[in-house]
Amino acid sequence: MAERWQREWYLNGVFNANPDNSRPKYFITVPYPYIEGPPHIGHGRTFTIGDIVARFRRMMGYNVLFPIAFHITGTPIQAVADRLSKGDAEYESRLRREVGLYINDPVKVSEIVSGFKDPWNIVNFFKDRYIEDFKAMGYSMDFRRIFMTGDPHYSSFIIWQYVKLASKGYLVRGRHQVLYAPDENQAVGEHDIRGGDELSIDIIQFNLLKFRLGDSYLVAATLRPETIYGATNVWVNPNSTYVEALVNGERWIVSRVAAWKLQYQDKEVKVLREFSGSELVGKVVESPIGAKLPVLPATFVDEDTATGVVYSVPAHAPYDYAALVDLKRDADTLRRYGIEELVKGIEPISIIKLPGFGKYPAKDIVEKLGVKGQGDREKLDEATGIVYREEFYNGVMAENTPYSGVKVNEARVKVIEDLRGRGLLDTMYEVEPRRVYTRGGSRVIVAVIKDQWFLNFGDPTWKSLMIKALGEMKIIPESYRQNFKATLDWLSMRPCARKRGLGTRMPWDPEWVIESLSDSTIYMAFYTIAHRLAETGLASRLGELAKRVIETKASDKEALDAIVGFYDYVFLGQGDPEAVAKALGVDRGVVEGIRAEFEYWYPVDQRHSGIDLVTNHLSFFIAHHAAIFPERHWPRAISLNNFVIINGRRMSKSLGNAIYLKEAVNKYSPDLVRLYVAYSADLENVMDWRDEEVDTVLGRLMDIWNTAQVIVDMGKASVEPRTLSIPTRWLLSILNRTIAEGARALEEMRIREYALMVFFNLYDAVKTYMTIMDELPRDEVKYTLWKVLEAWVKLMQPITPHMAEEIWHNMGNTTYVSTEAWPRVEQQYINDDVENAFKVVDRLIEDIREVMRVSGQAGTVNVYVGPPEQVYEMFNDVIDMMGKGAAIRDIIRTLANRYRGRGELAARLTNDVASGKLPRFKLSRDMEVNVVRSFKTYIERRLGVKVVVQDATTPINDPTNKARQALPGRPAIYVEPKPANEAPL
Template identity: 60%
Template sequence: MRKFKSKVEEIYGDFLKEIRDIERKWQNEWYKSGIFNAEPIPGKPKYFITVPYPYVSGSPHIGHGRTFTIGDIVARYKRARGFNVLFPIAWHITGTPIQSVADRIMKGDPDDIGLYSWYVSLYVSDPEQVKKILNTFTNPWNIAQFFASVYIRDFMSMGYSMDFRRQFTTGDPDYNAFIIWQYYRLRNAGYITQGSHVVLYSPDEGQAVGEHDIKGGDEITIDIMEFNLVKFRLDGSNEYLVAATLRPETIYGITNVWVHPGIRYVIADVNGERWIISRPAAWKLGYQGYDVKVIGEVRGEELIGKYVIAPLINRKVPVLPASFVDENTGTGIVYSVPAHAPYDYVALIDLKKDEKTLAKYGIKDVVESIEPISIIKLPNYGKYPAKDVVEKLGVKDQGDREKLDEATRIVYREEFYNGVMKENTLFPGLGVNEAREKTIEALRNQGAWGKMYELEPRNVYTRSGNPVIAAVIKDQWFLNYGNPEWKAKAFKCLNSMKIIPEKYRKNFEDVFNWLSMRPCARKRGLGTRLPWDPDWIIESLSDSTIYMAYYTIAHRIKGSGLDKKLGELAKRVIDSRGTDNEALSSIMAFFNYVFLGEGDAGKVAELLNVDKDLIENMRREFDYWYPVDERHSGPDLIGSHLSFFIFHHAGIFPEKYWPKAITLNEYVIREGMKMSRSLGNVLPLPYIPTHYSADLARLYIASAADLDSTLDWRDDDVVSTASRLVRFWNIVNDIIRNGKPSVSPDINSLSLITRWLISKVNRTIRDVTMDMESENIRGYVLKAFFDLLSSIEKYLEIANAINVSKDEVAWASWYLLERWVKILQPVMPHLAEEIWHRMGNTTFVSLEPWPEVSEELINDELDIALEIVERTIEDVQEILKVTEMKPKVIHIYVGPTNENYAIINETAKLVGEGKTMGETIRTLVAKPEYRRMADKVANLVSKYIDGTIPRRIASRDVELRAFKELTNYIKSKVNAEVVIQDATNPTYDPTNKAKNALPGRPAIYIEKEK
């Protein structure tokens, strides 16, 4: 691996080094003093926020960083708002991926060894040590343990305000007991069933395979297609040619059966019948619930010219040769419907032209007599849709697979949606989709139907290179999310929850409606065994649905020795296949009491041989923290975990413990590209504190994108964020260096620009509070950091230009900083903590309350006035640019008579009510006070409507005062002498401009240099 260096490091290396030291310092302080370890405080409102625990099969990356950072910002905000916040973490190890990695490292797989060496080297610099650690990875538990420990380091170096005491892994023996409890509750509620199920399967490895076990599994999507088997009895024999089709309803249009002359078919005993099918098909069917014994072989050639009986219609049709037939697709036997299947149509044409083959098999007469049989009426198509499409696409022959596949797709889709069965079928007038169901039913009644599963794409291999097929598992355990009573409860819970951003609610509803049977256990992997059938292991998405409850007591279980006891009990339950009643009822009694309040604490204490207080405390602690107030995650989990989270809570807990809110953020890409291992562009989280900085990354993550859009991590943009951070840091340290002013001035004697800044500060506090309450994280950061940064810069610039007194500037700056540091704490906690202490405080700003808003200091008029001044500066600059004048003196005529302002205010009101320009003018002129000024009113109203006069204006007094106070600032911006004239009483007005002054739009006269 090349040595990584970020752009920020190159440009701001020294600065980063400085703030990274600061970060480490405060992390030490925080975690040493355990300020984020949460204890119940009766009477104090609590906030329980969780982010799904990570699956620890590798190191965390910036994608985790985004989600956990957002979670931490919220946690820190809530803490500042006076909540007792619990933000815990644990580690997910259930399932097959970690197991598979261990297996492959054991086997010496070079890819995995390379990858995992790299992961480890992110944390361990000595190559010998890396090797040593890697050697332990042949045991999956060591992988889990290693990564769990480095995740903690990474999370701490991001400054996350988590309670690390409560951590556990999903493989802990006591956690097994918890899951045993959960699954018996679910089973007793009737939510668990058993049945058959189709999975991806590797016969060579003897196990079901997941995406991560498949070669290129993260790049392809594999469909399991359901083929219909249709049995054709060979005329004069008890053997069946078994064809596979996706379109059984086309059986009425059959003209013949295709075989490939070169294929060696097998004769197999299948469930007591004799089937002729391809060898791969026989093999696959053996895994799909059929009892298959191969007893003989027959070459395709030998079948040609024979006849089979088509079921349902009892028609004799010939067996003919076709080269498109593939032994690896379906059964290697195809029944031909040339009117509606492009392949069949083209194969028939090919065969008719192929004199050699016709002669070879002596089938010339038979073939010549075959005509397609049309059985489906399709609007906008002729009698033979297959023919139409084949001709339209210009298919050459049956070797032209690409076009034929396309043609097949078109005909399939068109007929499925728009086709109607004709009179020569069993179901005339029915739509194709309905006819399909009925035809299957009819075939089945005749015993002529079967099912076969096939993968699409067909050639799928495990990472070890073994073929993958579809297999049927007969005794699969399911969670029955389709249970109507369960589903109703889940919906009730969802409807009571906040979903932020709200647009994802629809996704939840869709998922809820569609959820039904979900396999919940596998035969492989880490995790908890299904207690009553321990050959199965509860699968990883099914054992992580209500574990937030476990956070509330995990540290007490670990700290009291209960973990050992529960672990032993769990083992007894599993070893006895659920028959050890004593062990099982102890587990049930314990969790029933702690989580549900059922039963008696004394009894439970007795069963577990512990103090009654311990049990009661756990119950109290659970009851204090629950429910989950907020679960923060990514939308990719809506279709699985987040929905299961709701279902299981609704199914197991009483309503008062149902979760309150789910918040979501989208994923992270890097430099415009998806991050993936194969691209090698994954940004590991451990790079953040070493090659960027935690606060810089937090600031960037929070500001660069809204929660509901993808965050594109771009080093160039990070650099620009860093440049702001540098500016911020310099200004803040200047303020601190100037010290805290000892006296505060009288608010009313302050300069206008200082009052503007104070107003800005208070408005920002008010606005960002609203942003945070609605989880608008980006809005909060943009205002709290970026906007206030430009405000203070603007303030300092203006204050300097117009000579505001040093004391006043220092006072205002300090006023700002005292509040700023507190509202920035959630997003950049380390720098905030440092600033707070440099300001002379000794408490932790991380625990300081959010600042109060002084509503009375918020003054919109000051903003408007400043806007008008800025706009006027722009106007002057534009005039200078266009005229290319060299200005000597610029006269600005501000503030026409008060009457003008009154008219504009009334105009704004009328237009706001929806009045047109004409109506507004008429309404105003109708008033006695404006009766004789129709011209003036009309002029002002039209200037307002066309935008010459800004939508928001200040009073004449404030506007005039702003210009007067800011004269020197204007001067500095336009590089000329500036004279502010009262438009009602100008001292110098050679071109009579003053009368053009409008409210919010002063008139300008520029005197050229001679």
């Protein structure tokens, strides 16, 4: 079924979008995928949501462009090739599995994987697989517009982008700290890092304080230099390897790994000797403020964090306090190093006053959290976070420091200035988290690069533009706006080029390749013209020009001017189209047509993505549009969905639990995958793919399919009935309310709610109606169910397009349901009274079950519905007054005055509505009575017992006087004892 409709859609270009001035346009994009492997269910969630939006907008009358392209820039694909070339057996095994999803021949799989040592073979193989898989999911994309970021003509577009950024002063070159892979000799970004789309990676600046030891300095790292006044000792790890090294001409003692890192941080480092940390234990050093302090052993000290040396402030640092307590209790260690006397006299020195804490905040929090020792890292990390945060924002320096009364955050600045001025403080940068690796397996550290290319997001002019663009943009869910604001506020100097990997080379300096997140910021504009470039031959011409620019380091002015002139005209409307066309060797009408196509589609109406891209790509997307395009072409909306996990665990290829889209479609079907994605979680929630839940959704999908076939087999009524029964009026009300509220739900991206409406609530209503349809006129039933199915199948289409298309054509239609308009709301059918009355039926069923359970009776059920009309009047008055916010006491008083002699009933009705015993919606007596009677058979089939519905004002059989207990929305119930010989219903 699915293959048939996919074949028809894509062969006939059903979703190819061309400018059409008779319709409003809607341009939606999803970040193009990085194709170092096949798409997985995480891609499936994001792209399926994008497709649901595209299909919905198409139904609402929009001319929708939903394109796709492929990202290959940077090192991830190169890393795959490198790992294979190095003989990484584990990685090769994974690739065999991935290729084997598509190729059944093991010999062919081996040939293909062997060829992956050339990164372009990876690109070409997985590009085609993505297209196959996305078509297999039924995505309504315009596949004519496909390009890759490694295409020569795409490089011409990136050259233009960077010429524009340079002309505005936003592209700079200079010295700055960057994430760096020494083994690969290049700066790296999030896309280059293993797990970089999941990790929050920061660069942290440590202050290095110099402690005099003979003619050397023992260099300790800290984030809190103001605490030097509370230092009692220095910690080293006795089991780590340290070095004495010349660092910019000074003798420093640091860990061996620290010396290695420092040489990449603009420091000249020459190692003189190596030795064990135990050699330092027991020595006495002079602190930067002149205090004599012992060097003591501590296992919590990590040689791979900063210098591998820390000074101890046990009054204000939980790790230091715990380590000091441990050491004082460790008689063996004290004897081994002969430091008993040194340690015995050490007591914490309080230097910060902190409200809510005692003299020693570190001691307070360690004891409060029940820290067991310096090895209790989880609790110590929590304790450290609490103390450091509280002291930084609320602490004041004590009288025993030179900064008495000064706030901690101000004292820190003063201490740094003082110690730096005296040559006793330096800096060092670290990655957080500490151990990060590239996709190729190389260690990532922080380096200070002199000639690195940067995008200066901190430029005040640019910053104000990007903040303005965010302010004018819709963010869905709105709660993520603060994440964007925080990112844009924080963005400053961002390295934008690497020396390795695929992509566009910096035109003035081809040694550098523009990195993967920096060349994927405004490519949505390229979607609007990519197919036209191919059709007119301009793709080839622009590719040749880009090659000339790069080969000549942008000194080929003719080539550079032709590129810049073309994109300036197409995207910015600048320049003379005649001159642009002449420079490219095409007719003027060609470039004018390309310009018109861009103008028709831009700006991006909606960018849908995963939340992991907020802090990089999506923020860069906003920033680059603000920098280059006029305000009318700034993006209009960004929507986001959360991550996907598998059976409660993080999905990861390295964990071996990734579900590939190909596997999911083969196992379940595309529509089931789409429905599960839509139904299983709201956008802001993590989607947990659970196989057993998928099977449950499959059951519902099959039920809907079977129900639709029954309706199709019944056929369409020849005439519309003159009058409609209550059940028909109820079903048509549910249908039209779903049409109206469903449109609002999709408009607001409440996709899970929409899936529940269409595939669960509406189905339940149809099945309920079909339960009693034999009691209704045959032509009325056929008319109603056909009318419902005709709209229902359109409502299914955004989520389950293949099933919808099949049902649509089974009904005898020759058009594609994928291009049908949203069903029209027939307002005359929406009836609150009948819908509210049916809610009484559902609650009545539960009440009967409870009565049967408590009484133990299972005979005929007598239902007494509809107290006198005046009770309904009073009940509806309660609903009105509660809706206006009246207090319960005031409602009772008002009703008691209005209905003389019925104060007790007024109080009961009011209290029962307030407590939930009675419904909070209005009811009419006639409708409630008629609905309960109309759905008597439905009630019987739900309960498996015989039901007799009686008017509570004139009961025929009421042996226990239950009828008088009936209230609006709460019929009374009497269950007769079941005769011994009575057969089940």
